[in-house]
Amino acid sequence: MFQHIKVPVEGEKILVNDDFSLTVPDYPIIPFIEGDGIGIDITPVMIKVVDAAVSKVYGDKKKIFWMEVYAGEKSTKLYGEDVWLPDETLQAAREYVVSIKGPLTTPVSGGIRSINVALRQLLDLYVCLRPVRYFDGVPSPVKNPEKVDMVIFRENSEDIYAGIEWQAESASAQKVINFLINEMQVKSIRFPHSSGIGIKPVSREGTERLVRKAIQYAIDNKRSSVTLVHKGNIMKFTEGAFKNWGYDLASREFNAEPLDGGPWMKLPADKGGIIIKDVIADAFLQQILLRPNEYDVIATLNLNGDYISDALAAQVGGIGIAPGANLSDSIAIFEATHGTAPKYAGKDQVNPGSIILSAEMMLRHIGWHKAADTIISAMEKTIQDKIVTYDFARLMQNATEVTCSRFGDAIVTNME
Ligand SMILES: NC(=O)C1=CN([C@@H]2O[C@H](COP(=O)(O)OP(=O)(O)OC[C@H]3O[C@@H](n4cnc5c(N)ncnc54)[C@H](OP(=O)(O)O)[C@@H]3O)[C@@H](O)[C@H]2O)C=CC1
Ligand SMILES: O=C(O)CCC(=O)C(=O)O
Numbered sequence: 001m002f003q004h005i006k007v008p009v010e011g012e013k014i015l016v017n018d019d020f021s022l023t024v025p026d027y028p029i030i031p032f033i034e035g036d037g038i039g040i041d042i043t044p045v046m047i048k049v050v051d052a053a054v055s056k057v058y059g060d061k062k063k064i065f066w067m068e069v070y071a072g073e074k075s076t077k078l079y080g081e082d083v084w085l086p087d088e089t090l091q092a093a094r095e096y097v098v099s100i101k102g103p104l105t106t107p108v109s110g111g112i113r114s115i116n117v118a119l120r121q122l123l124d125l126y127v128c129l130r131p132v133r134y135f136d137g138v139p140s141p142v143k144n145p146e147k148v149d150m151v152i153f154r155e156n157s158e159d160i161y162a163g164i165e166w167q168a169e170s171a172s173a174q175k176v177i178n179f180l181i182n183e184m185q186v187k188s189i190r191f192p193h194s195s196g197i198g199i200k201p202v203s204r205e206g207t208e209r210l211v212r213k214a215i216q217y218a219i220d221n222k223r224s225s226v227t228l229v230h231k232g233n234i235m236k237f238t239e240g241a242f243k244n245w246g247y248d249l250a251s252r253e254f255n256a257e258p259l260d261g262g263p264w265m266k267l268p269a270d271k272g273g274i275i276i277k278d279v280i281a282d283a284f285l286q287q288i289l290l291r292p293n294e295y296d297v298i299a300t301l302n303l304n305g306d307y308i309s310d311a312l313a314a315q316v317g318g319i320g321i322a323p324g325a326n327l328s329d330s331i332a333i334f335e336a337t338h339g340t341a342p343k344y345a346g347k348d349q350v351n352p353g354s355i356i357l358s359a360e361m362m363l364r365h366i367g368w369h370k371a372a373d374t375i376i377s378a379m380e381k382t383i384q385d386k387i388v389t390y391d392f393a394r395l396m397q398n399a400t401e402v403t404c405s406r407f408g409d410a411i412v413t414n415m416e
């Protein structure tokens with residue numbers, strides 16, 4: 001029994017089998033978090049588009065029963081002012097296996113820690129999967145955006161992103177600094193009395209499970225390479241270790257052999273002959289602009305992955321259409337890559353593309369590929385017809401600028 005979550009009277013749970021495959025009923029219950037800020041604009045549009053695609057493809061034979069669950073500001077209004085992530089929301093994500101969420105606010109320098117990060121950590125959603133590809137007709141700041149076709153596997157549970165840090169001039173920060181100076185002989189804290197301190201945990205286990213997923217994805221989807229992106233020349237025992245552990249895993253579990261003497265490796269032909277390579281993160285950020293077609297599947301640490309996913313999204317038209325998923329072996333929470341864009345909240349103005357494409361990934365995840373295909377082709381047609389929201393319209397000529405909800409309606413109209 002839940003306190004505020006209302007379980008639909010119809011519909012059934014998606015089940016996880018022993019081998020982590022899913023048993024998906026024809027009438028699954030799918031929890032959703034509306035999200036803060038522009039969540040109120042984009043989430044209802046996503047639901048409308050998904051329902052229309054499912055109905056178009058399967059008639060009455062399949063239907064999603066949506067179940068609202070709460071996090072962020074809406075949760076504080078229902079459960080009490082300090083309750084940003086109620087236990088029953090976590091329970092629903094576990095029990096119902098596949099969910100989707102809008103963006104959630106995190107204040108800068110103070111206030112609550114990220115609810116997004118908490119969800120990922122508490123449910124051990126260790127893969128942040130963010131595919132980035134070009135849709136024909138989308139305005140882009142680069143000459144050949146169609147050369148960008150990458151799938152980012154961002155480690156989602158550790159790194160500096162875990163939020164282990166102490167405020168400057170607090171007793172805790174001073175205690176850690178004293179320990180580092182006196183017991184660990186650290187000499188490179190430039191201003192020990194006024195430094196905040198953050199910790200960057202990166203483990204072999206965390207790296208291996210992420211890189212394993214990335215390589216398996218590359219094999220299953222016939223991709224050409226997996227690139228480990230790191231800053232291991234500077235952070236040797238965290239980012240450098242990520243690179244080494246990644247290569248070790250490729251060799252040990254996938255029989256990769258050194259290529260031309262290494263360090264690059266190649267998987268055997270029966271595993272697609274995929275190249276496993278690495279690149280230092282700053283060089284990678286310039287190469288994705290200059291030679292994006294040299295990169296395919298990307299495996300990287302949490303903070304690098306955050307930066308890289310927004311940078312790559314910009315190359316193909318912006319975070320308004322960049323989708324994503326947070327995955328464990330069993331649980332999945334799909335989410336937009338962008339944030340709450342507070343200045344647009346409630347104005348029915350922003351692009352709902354990111355959360356719609358996240359829902360499209362969700363439909364594939366549950367095996368409803370035809371409904372996913374329907375959304376993709378309808379969205380492509382809508383953009384090619386130059387019916388777009390403000391973010392695209394301001395970069396296009398002769399575009400028809402529509403609201404967030406009208407863009408959703410146009411996608412529905414274009415479903416064949
Ligand atoms: N997963 C999550 O829930 C995430 C949450 N956040 C949180 O969101 C809040 C705001 O973060 P902020 O850094 O401003 O980043 P946002 O992604 O919210 O917004 C930055 C800018 O991106 C553009 N943008 C974002 N979403 C859309 C959209 N759907 N359609 C069109 N344009 C869009 C807008 O650009 P323009 O002004 O040029 O039109 C917007 O001003 C913070 O609290 C942050 O922590 C951030 C990222 C992810
Ligand atoms: O949790 C947040 O507020 C930001 C998260 C973020 O930027 C992301 O996951 O891409």
Ligand SMILES: [Mg+2]
Binds near residue numbers: 306307310337
């Ligand atoms: Mg981000």
